[in-house]
Amino acid sequence: MTKTIIAIVGASASGKSLFAQTIYQELSAQIPAKDLAIIEEDAYYRDQSHLPIKNRTATNYDHPDAFEHELLVEHLESLRSGQSVDVPVYDYNLHTRSDITRRVEPATVVIIEGILLLSDETLREQFDIKLFIDTPLDICLLRRIARDIQERGRTLESVSQQYESTVRPMFYEFIEPCKNHADIVVTRGGKNRIAIDLVKHKIRALLNTHNVND
């Protein structure tokens, strides 16, 4: 049964995924699978399979309404009550959910990462620990250009256009203000070894406490 949920937020390409995955991979090699799980907020982008592809590219993916946060809350509540959930798998090339889902078991500690996890009060209340990855936006943009071209089927023109029209303005409107809700602000994102080790240490301590109380 899930007892603790840790949210990792920050700008797009700030290093949230690298930070969360490093913690998850390193701990998973040492602890039972029932103790730790990881989820991405991006999996909860709304399904757009009913829309033609050219309309999907026009969606503002950096606004909270782009996400089905209600389903995410439902899933986190299920995990807390001991039920497994089928998390959608998102396809960035097609801008919609794929046909498959990923089964996530109610691990004692769940890590979740995403840009807008703290923008919604009901969702925010689900999190026991909240971290904000604070990376300068110009660095995020450089990383995003490389990643989106290599991994998400984008062109330099499309990344630039999207960045100016939605990514940057939505960051200032919705993401940056969420820093105030964070318990810890982490610099140097996915490569901040001290921060990674501190979170790993905290997870181990939580597992000891939860497992003793079971």
Ligand SMILES: Nc1ncnc2c1ncn2[C@@H]1O[C@H](COP(=O)(O)OP(=O)(O)O)[C@@H](O)[C@H]1O
């Ligand atoms: N501290 C860092 N130094 C160098 N590259 C990084 C760092 N953090 C992340 N990256 C790289 O930047 C890209 C975006 O990082 P990612 O973790 O996917 O960001 P996010 O999940 O916040 O969108 C990836 O290619 C990742 O390997």
Ligand SMILES: Nc1ccn([C@@H]2O[C@H](COP(=O)(O)O)[C@@H](O)[C@H]2O)c(=O)n1
């Ligand atoms: N179809 C989509 C869906 C999302 N995006 C962008 O992804 C960013 C969030 O994911 P990160 O891994 O970068 O945190 C967000 O800024 C969206 O603009 C997209 O481009 N296309």
